[in-house]
Amino acid sequence: MNDRLIYLDNAATTFPKPPGVLDRMVETYGRLGASPGRGGYDLAMEAEELVAQTRMKLARFFGATDPERVVFASNATDALNLAIQGIVGPGDHVVSTRLEHNSVLRPLYHLKERGWIDYDLVPFDGQGFIDPDDVVRAFRPNTRLAVVSHASNVLGTVQPVPEIARLCAERNVPLVIDVAQSAGHVTIDMAAWRVSAVAFTGHKGLMGPTGIGGLVCSPELNVSSTRFGGTGVESRSPIHTQTFPHRLEAGTLNLLGIIGLSAGIDYLQIEGVDRLHQREMTLFRRLREGLASLPRIVVYGSTPGDSHVPLLVCNVEGFNPSDVGAILDGDYQILVRTGLHCAPLVHADLGTDPRGAIRFSLASFNTDEDIERTLEAMADLSGKG
Amino acid sequence: MTEPAETAGPSGDPDRQHWLIGGRRVYFDIDRFLWDSQDWSEELAEIMAREGGLGQLSETHWKVLRFIREFYLSNGRAPRNRPLKESTGLSMREIEELFPEGIKLGARRIAGLPASIKRICD
Numbered sequence: 001m002n003d004r005l006i007y008l009d010n011a012a013t014t015f016p017k018p019p020g021v022l023d024r025m026v027e028t029y030g031r032l033g034a035s036p037g038r039g040g041y042d043l044a045m046e047a048e049e050l051v052a053q054t055r056m057k058l059a060r061f062f063g064a065t066d067p068e069r070v071v072f073a074s075n076a077t078d079a080l081n082l083a084i085q086g087i088v089g090p091g092d093h094v095v096s097t098r099l100e101h102n103s104v105l106r107p108l109y110h111l112k113e114r115g116w117i118d119y120d121l122v123p124f125d126g127q128g129f130i131d132p133d134d135v136v137r138a139f140r141p142n143t144r145l146a147v148v149s150h151a152s153n154v155l156g157t158v159q160p161v162p163e164i165a166r167l168c169a170e171r172n173v174p175l176v177i178d179v180a181q182s183a184g185h186v187t188i189d190m191a192a193w194r195v196s197a198v199a200f201t202g203h204k205g206l207m208g209p210t211g212i213g214g215l216v217c218s219p220e221l222n223v224s225s226t227r228f229g230g231t232g233v234e235s236r237s238p239i240h241t242q243t244f245p246h247r248l249e250a251g252t253l254n255l256l257g258i259i260g261l262s263a264g265i266d267y268l269q270i271e272g273v274d275r276l277h278q279r280e281m282t283l284f285r286r287l288r289e290g291l292a293s294l295p296r297i298v299v300y301g302s303t304p305g306d307s308h309v310p311l312l313v314c315n316v317e318g319f320n321p322s323d324v325g326a327i328l329d330g331d332y333q334i335l336v337r338t339g340l341h342c343a344p345l346v347h348a349d350l351g352t353d354p355r356g357a358i359r360f361s362l363a364s365f366n367t368d369e370d371i372e373r374t375l376e377a378m379a380d381l382s383g384k385g
Numbered sequence: 386m387t388e389p390a391e392t393a394g395p396s397g398d399p400d401r402q403h404w405l406i407g408g409r410r411v412y413f414d415i416d417r418f419l420w421d422s423q424d425w426s427e428e429l430a431e432i433m434a435r436e437g438g439l440g441q442l443s444e445t446h447w448k449v450l451r452f453i454r455e456f457y458l459s460n461g462r463a464p465r466n467r468p469l470k471e472s473t474g475l476s477m478r479e480i481e482e483l484f485p486e487g488i489k490l491g492a493r494r495i496a497g498l499p500a501s502i503k504r505i506c507d
Binding site: 319320322323326327329330331380381 | 466467469470476477478481486487488489490
């Protein structure tokens with residue numbers, strides 16, 4: 001990456017990737033790039049073993065009990081579609097939250113528009129947190145699913161998932177969590193929390209490439225197939241394979257992405273998720289405090305405590321947020337995401353709709369200098385510099 | 386710019402309205418971006434600028450507007466930040482300050498970029 005660039009859009013995708021991830025992708029794919037699970041020759045079987053090892057690695061990483069229930073998908077949106085459309089049926093009710101990304105809002109809206117389901121969205125409080133009791137209060141007799149974003153991609157707040165999961169489990173309502181913004185930043189323990197499924201993407205906190213993600217399911221969760229095709233097994237049957245993970249996978253897997261995801265997980269385990277998170281949160285607190293101290297800058301959401309990932313949104317009075325993004329990019333080489341962040345209801349509730357806000361999102365590769373240069377730029381913009 | 390004749394155009398799209406300019410209907414979206422970029426003219430740009438809170442457009446304004454316009458006609462999209470800066474010799478902050486509505490909702494609008502361009506990247 002250009003040394004002068006300051007990349008603060010890690011909630012969109014982490015960049016750069018850790019040393020070794022791209023190297024391992026090129027080296028391993030160059031050596032083992034056969035079709036996994038589709039042939040009897042050694043190379044294809046080695047590729048399949050690599051996929052199986054990655055399923056095991058992910059199961060351990062998310063605290064899941066059965067690696068066969070690690071299903072690969074393209075990204076978290078794809079995985080959430082697999083979960084939502086595979087769990088609910090006509091007449092069902094779903095509970096979710098106003099913190100959600102369009103990856104949840106749009107599938108739910110689509111199903112509601114078709115007349116199949118109804119849903120309720122639980123509000124968040126002034127600090128950006130969901131009250132677990134609100135989730136279960138929204139339940140109806142026909143509630144079949146709860147979907148909750150683990151960490152907001154706008155406010156950065158980490159939701160009390162263990163408590164929400166406990167309440168859902170007591171009522172036999174499956175809970176699917178979207179960990180797109182939390183995985184790789186905070187430890188996730190599906191089994192201990194009694195979460196039914198985790199939808200993840202590989203290219204954010206997990207430090208892999210784009211195009212790979214997945215759904216990790218608990219053994220008790222029943223998810224129907226919503227895509228059909230080749231699985232490499234039971235080829236004579238016209239019925240899509242019903243055993244996991246094939247039940248939810250169709251077509252040749254993204255082996256290159258799986259190799260990169262595996263390397264990203266290895267990096268996190270060597271470095272330690274908690275240690276990396278502490279480092280990025282130290283930088284994040286400095287950024288937040290600095291921004292909040294500047295005139296004409298409004299920072300939204302809570303002061304980061306323990307339940308936070310390193311991202312925030314703010315606005316500069318008198319500026320369109322998209323222009324702030326253009327100025328930061330063009331004049332300061334600072335890269336941020338502006339707008340609604342695919343989470344329109346959060347911005348509606350913050351009062352930042354329709355223009356949205358400026359999002360700064362950090363990763364462990366950011367430096368003290370990145371933060372100081374960003375604060376200097378924002379001080380210039382706010383009129384103080 | 387003259388007064389809006391109605392809130393919805395022939396398509397019934399609530400985001401579309403037309404204005405009577407020189408006896409001709411010109412369609413805009415809710416943020417007053419041209420619906421059809423072909424309707425743009427330098428005369429219309431002057432009208433849009435006045436309506437957007439700018440007085441007479443200066444040579445500096447025109448340097449920015451012409452670059453954005455020509456880039457759009459050649460490439461079908463708005464220019465990126467660095468080419469805009471390098472071609473005009475202005476900083477992004479200076480360009481932002483030239484237009485009361487900023488770069489993306491001001492300069493691009495007056496340069497006649499269409500509503501379809503504005504919707505990208507929100």
